[in-house]
Amino acid sequence: MKPRDIMKEKSSLWIFGYGSLVWKPGFAYKRSSIGHIKGYKRRFWHGDDFYRGDKAKPGRVVTLVEDEEACTWGVAYEVTDSQIEESLQYLKMREVVFGGYITQMVEFIPKDKGQAPLLALVYIATSNNPIYLGPASDKEIAAQITVCRGNTGHNIEYLVRLAEFMRLSCPEVEDEHLFSIEAAALNIFSDCGGITPPEQKPILLGAT
Template sequence: MTDGQLWVFAYGSLLWDPGFEVAERQIAVLADHHRSFCMWSIHHRGTVQDPGLVLALDRAQGTRCTGLALRVPAGNEDDTLAYLRERELISAAYTEEICAVTLEGGPAVRAVTYVIDPGHVQYCGDLPLERQAQVIATSVGGRGPNHEYLSRTYSQLQALGIDDPDMAWLERRVAELTKGAGQH
């Protein structure tokens, strides 16, 4: 929290589906983390038997993740945190952290951020992009097809003017893989 305000850093589905009221949105950068399909999804975009992949923030010195800082309206802080904890901490693969994010053209604010625990069984940080594409093209979970999650996130990044080469490559490759299956 900054000056009593609750900010949340969005880098994946929170970009297009925050699920809570947002008073302000600003492009923001989180240093020493990168957006990566490094978490097996056994709930939302896959199952225990056929895991999908979801994005997570993976720590790596010298990297940066551009996303959105979402400011929560005053008075909604407790409900928003309760909602986010239910949604994001479903399997304890993420840790909830307060991190400094730099607003575009502005100051740094402290934001609630969900970072992958590299010691958790769902962590899969070393998967090559081609393997990620194969999983994303075929997996389905409680919130729908894995490729839909990728497409919606990538589309939102494009709309915001945020460049992410790995996401661009995955979007193209998964579209190729699902085209023949009529899924995309």
């Protein structure tokens, strides 16, 4: 179902974020809820040649890959009334035009046991996308992330902020893929004595 069809049928819509949306949704919303979806795993397999990279050095950002045994934690945002169209227009530019993502409706399970599961809209980049990079080892992904930056900042910031969200909001969840890449990236920084991207102040790792 397309976002506009959803908008016509509902006065309220939930949008699930599992990447940069967890710390920077960029749209107005009524309320938010931390939780997870089942049947998908989060992977740094999608390329980014605009926000966290460029044409010469595309960055690595997360997408969702189907896996019946997996679940992915993130944040769902409820948008209502005029917020629905405004948020979808914003995300069309942020995720679809520049990011290459498609939309799906998924079941979101809130961390708060008092809140019932609900349907949420999620944006997913597939292997059909021309800037999709696909699998690589954690060390290879980390090495790529440490040297890339785009219009919204360095790729390492994206990685660290996502890892921080998981530690602070879902401390009981062990996201092996995410934390392994973070550890490999921080080792690269440590071995190099810290990296300062060109024409940018030193990155403050751990900033929120």
